[in-house]
Amino acid sequence: MTDTTGGRDEWIYVVTDIEVDGPWPGPNSMRSFASVAVTAEGEERGTFEAVLEQLPGAAPSPDTFAWFQTQPGAWAAATTDPEPVDRVMARFVEWVRSLPGPRMFAASPIAFDGTWMDFYLRRFTRYGLVQGPYERDVLFDGPGLCLRSYAAAVTGRPVAEASPRHLPAAWLGDIPHTHRAIDDARGYAHLLGVLFGRARALRPPTG
Template sequence: MVFMTELYIATDVEADGPIPGPYSMISLGMSVAGRPDLSFYTEIKPISDDFVPAALAVSGLDRDRLVREAPTAQEAMAAVDGWIEGLRTIGRPVFLAAPAVFDGMFVHWYFHRFVGKSPFGGSGAGIDLRSYWMGMNACDWSGTHKSVIKKKLSLTGLPHTHHAAEDAAELAQVFTALLERNKDQ
């Protein structure tokens, strides 16, 4: 059996509401852990007229501009699917998010709705940073906030900006540091 290198694709979503379908994923960032040269970012035209103003405000994106200028969900998801499929020449893509429940819900739904399949498999399964940390450190859920993880890993200067590309890069750096720490133990 041939084993491929796993590529942990740190993923961040900005959305204008709590769930996909009634609300829209408005930007998507991905960054491969340990490979800052491998990243993807797209903004996405909203798929519905409904949005939660407070949720939209988190990203700072202009919804009217997205409606006018952003690629459609089908175009954006086809592009990200192509990018992920291209990574298969160097390794096996593995979804990574924090929290995987929120980001994974949008990514999985959007892939199935607009591409017909997910490059992460039928279940969209992947790694949740907080669950991984909890398992590795035998700690309670309350001790798994990303700020706590970054502090314990002595990571400074990694802000969480709510820009999908920057937050995906932040997550990739955190997970890379976590893997390095685990390798040393």
């Protein structure tokens, strides 16, 4: 098969950050999240952000709530003017489906943010992050990308040292990591472009 893309990565990456009031989806709630859709070169293709109502019967974890009290700006951003969860998730699905494909979810780390997003998608929509092999109607086309793991692979650092506080601020676009979902998602979206660029530079020459 002839490669007609010139080696370009044609995927759209939906880089997402969440803010939650505890560690467990269900007993605790995701209070806000934001996504930035970018190309592998870091070119922005759209944004989504929302504040969600608490899940019925859920309550904040005392430890997480105590931490948020030290971050009043982040708590206000995550809780002001919340919307019904089913409406937010339906709108998110519509937004993702409006993006050109193929589309891949990305987060740092995906094991945490992805678990929450998958829980909310499956509870309130017919989609998930990774769907079965015989499902034709899927929201995301790929298996998902863990930016923290990818940063560790590209830089050679331990995974534990691939968080925002260990990476150069310029790699995150000099966007402060504020624990406001849209700020952090924008920083991670910029990081994705930087990491892909560094990975391309490491490729052996072809031909």
